[in-house]
Amino acid sequence: MPNLLAGESLVVPPIRMHWIVLVWWMFWPCLTGLVALVVLDGLLLFVPLGDARVWLSLVDLTLVAALGYWNWLNWRSYLLTVTDQRIIEERGVIIKTSKVIPLDRVQDVSTTQTLLGRFLDYGSIEIDTAGANPNPVFPYANHPEMLRDQVFVLSEQHRRSL
Numbered sequence: 657m658p659n660l661l662a663g664e665s666l667v668v669p670p671i672r673m674h675w676i677v678l679v680w681w682m683f684w685p686c687l688t689g690l691v692a693l694v695v696l697d698g699l700l701l702f703v704p705l706g707d708a709r710v711w712l713s714l715v716d717l718t719l720v721a722a723l724g725y726w727n728w729l730n731w732r733s734y735l736l737t738v739t740d741q742r743i744i745e746e747r748g749v750i751i752k753t754s755k756v757i758p759l760d761r762v763q764d765v766s767t768t769q770t771l772l773g774r775f776l777d778y779g780s781i782e783i784d785t786a787g788a789n790p791n792p793v794f795p796y797a798n799h800p801e802m803l804r805d806q807v808f809v810l811s812e813q814h815r816r817s818l
Contacts, residue, residue, distance in 0.1 A: 660739060668738035668806055671794040673731060674778035681727040687722030701789060731808070737792050743783065745794060755792060762811040763784045767800040783807065 660666065693716050700709045729749045737744045743757040763786055769779035779800035782793045797803060 755795040
């Protein structure tokens with residue numbers, strides 16, 4: 657959860673990337689670990705190594721679990737928060753990066769959803785900001801249309817109050 661400024665209030669609770677991203681990130685390590693386990697077990701089936709097969713299997717499963725945990729930490733570290741003054745994107749486990757967009761800089765908000773994204777309610781949100789910096793894109797955001805509408809309403813309210 658980001659630190660809020662004095663007088664700033666949370667409008668949209670922190671949003672994580674959709675769970676489908678975590679499933680996709682976990683798919684390849686699990687598949688690779690399973691293939692490695694089958695290959696190791698198959699190659700060493702008739703070799704009288706005693707406990708070596710068990711240890712190799714445990715090492716394989718430990719590596720898969722460690723990689724899965726790392727992917728889960730990366731997924732948990734991505735947060736998109738909307739307050740009444742700014743939009744805050746935070747990500748990173750070891751090196752944490754944070755991007756802040758003041759609501760008075762927001763010019764347009766657009767969403768992109770695939771067919772699967774419409775069924776599972778996720779998509780990318782692009783925020784068009786004033787200035788020379790490239791527009792930030794928040795991929796795989798939960799409830800992108802609700803978030804787009806909320807940011808647009810807040811930026812309009814902020815613009816009218818100035």
